[in-house]
Amino acid sequence: MFRNQYDTDVTTWSPAGRLFQVEYAMEAVKQGSACVGLRSATHAVLAAANKANNELSSHQRKVFRVADHAGVALAGLTADGRVLSRFLRNECINHAFVYDAPLPISRLALRLADKAQVCTQRSWKRPYGVGLLVAGLDESGAHLYYNCPSGNYFEYQAFAIGSRSQAAKTYLERRFEKFNDYTPDQLIRDALSAIKETLQGEKLTSSNCTIAIVGTKEDGTVEPFSMIDSQRIQEIIDSMEAADEAPPADVPMQEEGGDAPPADAPPADAPAADAAPMDI
């Protein structure tokens, strides 16, 4: 994108009807390292590629627990993400205090989106430079939302954000129709495979990815949002590689196009630079 005379202020429209500052904020999301989210009817999984600034430092934390029934993975300005995670935790705690029940994930995503929207309509503020994959539970099962710096949010069966996320999205697009019936284990495996796609050749190990899961167990109780420990991740990665070396099994093609395609399919890549981009 080129600089122009309408991009100084978030409260200035361009003649084409765009808010450039908001779009630039969405660019910041694309700079962050990749995050992937997917869900079945009962469980939701978040995964992130760990990036360390240099060999001496630890990697940036990208996956946060927000409540027992909810968590986020973020890409972009992690400082903004930290502040928003604190906001989300507060909202969940306040709701639980008044109503003695978990805040339904859809309503949490809405509050986050409303907060982000405020920053797109005040001259003394700037949009948050972070995109969040919000995963959690409510009465109707597991849900995954993507919250954008623009204040928009959508529900997804699976999604990926951050740099080289298109590779992960392509991987997920081929498989998402089966996700609703996946076991938690299958979700974790596909999440790791999707993250692997974003590493572009670099070897996937338990030290360069983080993965977390939340869901409803068979008996109806909540399996709280928690990170999977690195030893278990390494075991899963090893078993995936062993399966890869075996003769490839039939990759299920998307035959069932007859039924109405799910409205929450991951959208196509960004259109030409002239048109106002959708929130991705």
Add this chain to the structure above:
Amino acid sequence: MDGSHANAAAAAAGGGEGTQRTLNPYVTGNSVIAMKYKDGVIMACDTGASYGSTLRYKSVERIKAVGKHSLIGASGEFSDFQEILRYLDELTLSDHMWDDGNSLGPKEIHAYLTRVMYNRRNKFDPLWNSLVLGGVKKGPKGDEKYLGMVNMIGTHFEENHIATGFGNHMAVPILRGEWREDLTFEEAVKLIEKCLLVLLYRDRSSINKFQIAKITTEGSTIYPPYALKTNWGFAAFENPSQGAVGTW
């Protein structure tokens, strides 16, 4: 003296002259009785509201449905109950508009009301009620029955059977003796009528016009008002003043 002292304190707390707060109740309902039974929760009370010692209103509905899963019954200041119903209306309406499969169950409403009552008490401006919250909602272990109470000072608890006001003294002992987990609806009605009858005889603010309500997974039903049979045919009631000094 005490009243004006409290008033001044309230004015200071409320931030100036002309702050109004509830000092006494005016139009009041008396006891509400409720208990869990096999299929859900049953709740009953009379349909009277007193103005001091006058039985002013005789067709007042003191039990209302809240959302899909709950019933609320109130004793105490009736206008405060109406205010609480407005708050609950806002809650259930926003739930309904979301239309996302999530709804407030009895436990959530009870927790919410506890916060409201306790916070008002701390401002020295209470909602002068004892509220009974009952309902049934699907949980991880199937349909879960819920029954709880919260009063004007924010005291709240959950129990298998609840009674407010005079019911605390007259109905609760009966319920403690005779309540069982697996009461059928008919048995529960009989037990509740036993309690209502005791209150009718002994609580001077009660009237002989009752409403029973129940809530199950299917939903709530508030039955039309009816009266209980009373028996006044005791020898001591005939010619009560016979032999008394100064009568003829």
